[in-house]
Amino acid sequence: MDAILLQILNGLDKGSAYALIALGLTLIFGTLGVVNFAHGALFMIGAFCAVTLSRLLSLSFTTIDPERTDFLGNPLKVETPYVEAWFGPETGAAIIDWSVPLAILFSIPIMALVGLFMERGLIKYFYKRPHADQILVTFGLAIVLQEIIKYFYGANPIPTPAPDAFAGSLDFGVLIGLDPNLIIYPYWRIVYFVFAMAIIGAVFAFLQFTTFGMVVRAGMADRQTVGLLGINIDKRFTFMFALAAVVAGLAGVMYAPINSPNYHMGMDFLVLSFVVVVVGGMGSLPGAVLAGFLLGILESFASMAQVVALLPGINQIIIYLVAIVILLTRPRGLMGRKGVMES
Amino acid sequence: MSLIRKPLNRRSILRASAVGGAALATPTVFTSRAWSAGYLNEPTGSTVTLGFNVPQTGPYADEGADELRAYQLAVEHLNGGGDGGMMGTFSSKALKGNGILGKKVEYVTGDTQTKSDAARASAKSMIEKDGAIMITGGSSSGVAVAVQALCQEAGVIFMAGLTHSNDTTGKDKRANGFRHFFNSYMSGAALAPVLKNAYGDDRKAYHLTADYNWGYTTEQAVRESTEALGWETVETVKTPLAATDFSAYITPVLQSDADVLVLNHYGGNMVNSLTNAVQFGLRDKLVNGKQFEIIVPLYSRLMAKGAGENVKGIFGSTNWHWSLQDEGSKAFVKSFGQKYGFPPSQAAHTTYVQALLYADACERAGTFNPCGVVEALEGFEFDGLGNGKTLYRAEDHQCFKDVLVVKGKENPSSEFDLLEIVEVTPAEQVTYDPNHPQMAGGQLGTCNPGV
Numbered sequence: 127m128d129a130i131l132l133q134i135l136n137g138l139d140k141g142s143a144y145a146l147i148a149l150g151l152t153l154i155f156g157t158l159g160v161v162n163f164a165h166g167a168l169f170m171i172g173a174f175c176a177v178t179l180s181r182l183l184s185l186s187f188t189t190i191d192p193e194r195t196d197f198l199g200n201p202l203k204v205e206t207p208y209v210e211a212w213f214g215p216e217t218g219a220a221i222i223d224w225s226v227p228l229a230i231l232f233s234i235p236i237m238a239l240v241g242l243f244m245e246r247g248l249i250k251y252f253y254k255r256p257h258a259d260q261i262l263v264t265f266g267l268a269i270v271l272q273e274i275i276k277y278f279y280g281a282n283p284i285p286t287p288a289p290d291a292f293a294g295s296l297d298f299g300v301l302i303g304l305d306p307n308l309i310i311y312p313y314w315r316i317v318y319f320v321f322a323m324a325i326i327g328a329v330f331a332f333l334q335f336t337t338f339g340m341v342v343r344a345g346m347a348d349r350q351t352v353g354l355l356g357i358n359i360d361k362r363f364t365f366m367f368a369l370a371a372v373v374a375g376l377a378g379v380m381y382a383p384i385n386s387p388n389y390h391m392g393m394d395f396l397v398l399s400f401v402v403v404v405v406g407g408m409g410s411l412p413g414a415v416l417a418g419f420l421l422g423i424l425e426s427f428a429s430m431a432q433v434v435a436l437l438p439g440i441n442q443i444i445i446y447l448v449a450i451v452i453l454l455t456r457p458r459g460l461m462g463r464k465g466v467m468e469s
Numbered sequence: 470m471s472l473i474r475k476p477l478n479r480r481s482i483l484r485a486s487a488v489g490g491a492a493l494a495t496p497t498v499f500t501s502r503a504w505s506a507g508y509l510n511e512p513t514g515s516t517v518t519l520g521f522n523v524p525q526t527g528p529y530a531d532e533g534a535d536e537l538r539a540y541q542l543a544v545e546h547l548n549g550g551g552d553g554g555m556m557g558t559f560s561s562k563a564l565k566g567n568g569i570l571g572k573k574v575e576y577v578t579g580d581t582q583t584k585s586d587a588a589r590a591s592a593k594s595m596i597e598k599d600g601a602i603m604i605t606g607g608s609s610s611g612v613a614v615a616v617q618a619l620c621q622e623a624g625v626i627f628m629a630g631l632t633h634s635n636d637t638t639g640k641d642k643r644a645n646g647f648r649h650f651f652n653s654y655m656s657g658a659a660l661a662p663v664l665k666n667a668y669g670d671d672r673k674a675y676h677l678t679a680d681y682n683w684g685y686t687t688e689q690a691v692r693e694s695t696e697a698l699g700w701e702t703v704e705t706v707k708t709p710l711a712a713t714d715f716s717a718y719i720t721p722v723l724q725s726d727a728d729v730l731v732l733n734h735y736g737g738n739m740v741n742s743l744t745n746a747v748q749f750g751l752r753d754k755l756v757n758g759k760q761f762e763i764i765v766p767l768y769s770r771l772m773a774k775g776a777g778e779n780v781k782g783i784f785g786s787t788n789w790h791w792s793l794q795d796e797g798s799k800a801f802v803k804s805f806g807q808k809y810g811f812p813p814s815q816a817a818h819t820t821y822v823q824a825l826l827y828a829d830a831c832e833r834a835g836t837f838n839p840c841g842v843v844e845a846l847e848g849f850e851f852d853g854l855g856n857g858k859t860l861y862r863a864e865d866h867q868c869f870k871d872v873l874v875v876k877g878k879e880n881p882s883s884e885f886d887l888l889e890i891v892e893v894t895p896a897e898q899v900t901y902d903p904n905h906p907q908m909a910g911g912q913l914g915t916c917n918p919g920v
Contacts, residue, residue, distance in 0.1 A: 282774065314748065
């Protein structure tokens with residue numbers, strides 16, 4: 127029982143990341159009809175927004191400490207962050223400590239601009255091209271973005287810790303009357319799950335309850351008719367691309383403390399997120415979210431030692447296995463519209 | 470006019486055959502240019518080309534960049550530039566700072582991408598197109614084993630870079646291949662006594678192991694050495710190499726009754742699994758009345774940097790560390806630090822040393838012929854290169870030297886000062902029989918000069 131509960135909890139944070147990335151992918155596919163293989167790179171750029179802000183806040187000036195020496199025996203250069211000099215050591219340290227949550231605000235304009243540049247500068251030229259062309263160009267773009275990040279930040283993972291207030295873990299088992307140490311769950315992963323739910327809720331509310339969202343939904347259903355009504359649907363779809371980029375970026379920002387960001391983290395999530403979209407139903411936003419959580423939890427279960435002992439290697443193929451079964455039995459996915467992918 | 474002054478007869482043919490046979494039968498060790506007969510990529514001009522095969526892209530690119538820096542520094546020193554680095558402290562004095570055997574050292578580079586096929590392709594290109602006489606480098610055992618086999622087939626020397634699996638000089642050893650870096654067995658043998666002192670002999674260990682060759686040999690080495698102390702191994706779980714989130718593997722650990730977690734992971738795997746383990750509060754738990762502990766058998770400073778604060782207080786082993794105070798290490802750190810502005814990693818150290826050892830072997834053999842170099846390196850004892858007295862054992866081409874047991878530093882003074890040396894384990898304690906079960910199988914074979 128406790129093992130099952132534990133794996134459900136484990137699946138939630140990974141599922142949150144899958145759901146957020148898949149949500150963005152579905153928004154782009156549903157509005158622009160583009161299969162965006164660069165979406166994982168947007169997730170990665172989001173994580174590096176957190177790294178960048180952390181570095182900016184840690185920008186330091188150098189003083190020489192003649193009492194101490196560096197590794198070559200020269201007087202030690204002591205780095206003091208400007209924020210500590212300006213606001214005092216305690217406030218300055220707290221600002222640096224909270225760099226990841228602060229990066230949420232920092233990343234929104236950056237990700238929106240990256241999204242706009244991507245869509246206006248490259249992807250719009252591929253709207254009428256076959257999906258294979260779109261996949262090739264966006265995959266190429268993902269590699270370029272990845273290499274740019276590697277050039278500036280190196281290949282090694284960069285630790286980007288959560289604020290000290292969220293360090294440690296919650297003994298979830300004790301809360302529900304089980305023995306201590308049976309079900310533990312890090313505070314930051316709880317934060318990540320709650321954050322993901324809030325973002326998903328906000329995107330749905332935006333599409334459901336605003337006029338802008340209504341037009342976008344109408345455009346997703348019938349682009350030509352909306353265009354004939356005199357509405358510039360292209361402009362709105364470009365906005366949606368930027369919104370999808372922001373969602374992926376925010377998923378990346380908040381993921382940075384869970385696993386130290388590195389330049390290829392986007393690729394690690396991209397393929398799985400595509401499977402999530404297919405399983406959820408191409409173009410279905412609730413499907414993407416549902417499948418994200420479902421596959422995250424399923425992946426956690428498949429990683430259990432008992433399951434791997436029974437079916438060796440199942441942890442590496444479970445998601446693809448589910449995708450195959452879904453494609454064979456229900457090609458439109460769990461919540462896809464009837465007829466999509468079924469012709 | 471005939472070039473044959475005397476007519477050939479039975480006696481002259483017999484005489485010529487006898488002289489020729491005697492010359493061939495004379496032990497070649499008596500001749501200074503014993504191996505001057507033809508061999509692959511024999512340098513005929515004023516230069517000699519070495520091939521540096523390091524990961525320039527992919528997950529170990531930073532490690533590869535540090536290896537390349539070290540090679541460039543070695544080339545500079547071999548050609549008489551800079552301050553000479555470890556050439557001044559090296560016990561062998563064959564290197565003169567005029568290149569190798571009077572030929573200026575040049576180099577070409579290849580990108581292994583930490584993929585065996587890519588590494589073989591780049592090594593092959595450097596041998597066939599660029600005429601490299603020796604291939605060196607790499608940051609993974611899979612790559613090392615693949616490139617070593619290629620060099621054996623081609624007939625050039627392979628001086629391995631960072632490769633820690635037992636197999637490189639165990640079941641996959643080759644006559645043309647040499648490893649200076651330590652291995653999984655040595656990590657286990659060095660760590661076990663330190664772990665006993667720190668954590669006692671009544672512990673229950675849970676292993677998470679990267680699902681490939683290096684992971685298996687490291688798990689086996691640490692498991693056997695800790696079980697010999699009296700520890701119990703409660704579970705060993707293989708984790709996919711591509712895994713990035715280890716939470717699903719970490720959470721069952723506490724339910725298993727284990728009080729020690731051994732992370733047989735390297736690179737990004739180690740950074741992520743250790744970060745996850747600390748996030749899940751494992752180190753704050755008391756299990757079986759004991760503080761829960763984590764062990765990382767193979768540490769590197771670059772990895773420790775990736776894991777950040779999570780490495781504090783965690784034991785592991787390493788081949789070399791820049792804070793060592795022997796003359797060789799100090800000379801290397803000074804040369805490297807002045808040229809690049811930061812201290813070298815263990816990957817940089819082992820590759821720099823391998824370049825020097827190869828050059829020295831050529832000088833002592835008096836030839837670049839791989840078979841001469843093999844003969845010069847086999848059983849070669851040296852000192853002054855940072856690890857104390859070292860032996861290149863003839864039976865398996867593995868270096869035997871002191872091994873460092875390190876711990877993540879509690880209060881680092883800089884971004885490089887992440888590990889502290891807990892113990893320098895003497896070479897005798899990590900030396901094993903060439904036929905040890907962990908090294909079982911495989912034959913060294915004979916050297917191949919390529920022609």
